[in-house]
Amino acid sequence: MSDATTRGAPTMLQITRHGEGGHVAELVLDRPEAMNAISTAFAEEITAATSALAADPSVRAVVVTSTHPRAFCVGADLKERNSFTDADLMRQRPLTQQAYGGVLNLPVPAFAAVEGFALGGGLEIALSCDVIVAGEGALVGLPEVSVGVIPGGGGTQLLTRRIGWSRAAKAIFTAAKLPAAEAFELGIVDELVSPGTARDRALELATVVAGHSPVGVRSAKRAMRLGADVDLQTGLQVEDACWRATAFSADRAEGVAAFAEKRPPNWPGH
Numbered sequence: 001m002s003d004a005t006t007r008g009a010p011t012m013l014q015i016t017r018h019g020e021g022g023h024v025a026e027l028v029l030d031r032p033e034a035m036n037a038i039s040t041a042f043a044e045e046i047t048a049a050t051s052a053l054a055a056d057p058s059v060r061a062v063v064v065t066s067t068h069p070r071a072f073c074v075g076a077d078l079k080e081r082n083s084f085t086d087a088d089l090m091r092q093r094p095l096t097q098q099a100y101g102g103v104l105n106l107p108v109p110a111f112a113a114v115e116g117f118a119l120g121g122g123l124e125i126a127l128s129c130d131v132i133v134a135g136e137g138a139l140v141g142l143p144e145v146s147v148g149v150i151p152g153g154g155g156t157q158l159l160t161r162r163i164g165w166s167r168a169a170k171a172i173f174t175a176a177k178l179p180a181a182e183a184f185e186l187g188i189v190d191e192l193v194s195p196g197t198a199r200d201r202a203l204e205l206a207t208v209v210a211g212h213s214p215v216g217v218r219s220a221k222r223a224m225r226l227g228a229d230v231d232l233q234t235g236l237q238v239e240d241a242c243w244r245a246t247a248f249s250a251d252r253a254e255g256v257a258a259f260a261e262k263r264p265p266n267w268p269g270h
Contacts, residue, residue, distance in 0.1 A: 012031040021210075024060065038122075054105065064113065072126065108209075111132075119142075120142060120155075127158040135194065138179075140183045141177040226238045251270070254267060
């Protein structure tokens with residue numbers, strides 16, 4: 001299947017499907033004139049797009065990329081917010097929460113391909129993915145305290161869970177903007193690649209994932225997410241429930257049969 005891009009009315013997003021069966025969905029941030037700053041309208045589009053991807057059983061992996069060569073996303077649209085009253089800001093709050101939550105709650109593995117700036121909400125979008133691939137020229141950070149707010153798209157929670165309290169505290173309290181190599185050393189970035197190749201590498205990883213059992217991969221992500229912040233015994237119970245949801249699936253039967261017959265599996269996806 002050739003790559004296909006979905007566009008409707010004027011939009012700040014593209015969705016491109018890749019590979020045989022179109023099982024890899026690329027969610028492309030496409031507001032280049034603002035370096036993908038997240039306005040209210042952009043947040044609503046991200047929510048709608050991630051909701052559609054989450055509900056689509058043919059999607060097996062998602063890659064979040066940008067059309068801007070120098071910016072993944074620079075975070076909240078401060079120009080828009082500069083005109084807000086307190087009431088406007090409160091009305092916007094649930095809309096931006098839903099956007100970041102839409103990425104975080106994707107039931108399939110999500111990969112962020114970061115080139116250039118990923119600051120504030122931009123890094124929070126990346127942190128909401130499962131794996132972050134960054135080009136060596138990327139610059140990442142959560143500088144919100146320098147403009148009088150705090151990371152509010154999950155950053156205080158997701159970064160702390162990724163790299164630990166003291167490292168996250170230093171990054172957030174100092175509003176540091178970190179070169180990709182330093183972010184990789186800290187564990188903020190999972191894979192460091194040559195400039196301009198993050199998208200290719202993220203798509204490569206997503207394609208590998210899309211070749212595995214859709215039921216198995218979704219269940220593994222669910223077990224990892226639900227078990228991440230509970231005690232070990234509870235986590236093992238979560239894992240067992242997800243195992244049972246997978247073990248009696250058509251995917252499990254096909255996987256075993258394909259292994260025995262020495263052929264590639266043809267996953268039913270249920």
